[in-house]
């Protein structure tokens with residue numbers, strides 16, 4: 001499994017940062033965002049290193065596992081609704097270049113377009 005020794009989220013997924021997992025399975029881990037933007041703000045990440053969703057798209061099984069992880073976390077945490085965000089590229093606000101789903105809930109509509 002490809003990991004990057006210089007990547008913060010690879011280190012978190014490996015358990016070496018002491019971050020508590022809200023959810024973990026063979027493919028993904030989820031933990032609380034250090035700077036929450038909503039009452040519930042979790043990050044769901046693959047254990048394997050992918051830079052962003054574009055790179056993740058090259059491994060459809062890993063992409064499906066990440067989405068399954070999002071759904072599993074939401075079910076475990078009994079979230080009746082949630083918003084999922086993937087920032088891609090620094091200009092979008094991506095600051096950690098290990099793909100992560102922001103899973104936000106608990107304050108109604110969080111994001112809208114148009």
Ligand code: 5GP
Pocket residue numbers: 008019031032033034035036043086087093094095096097
């Ligand atoms: P991005 O801006 O890349 O889409 O999201 C990165 C997220 O990771 C941010 O919301 C930021 O608060 C969170 N974050 C950065 N460093 C840490 C950390 O060390 N621990 C945790 N739990 N979250 C972090």
Ligand code: ZN
Pocket residue numbers: 003004007008009010011048049050097098
């Ligand atoms: Zn990584």
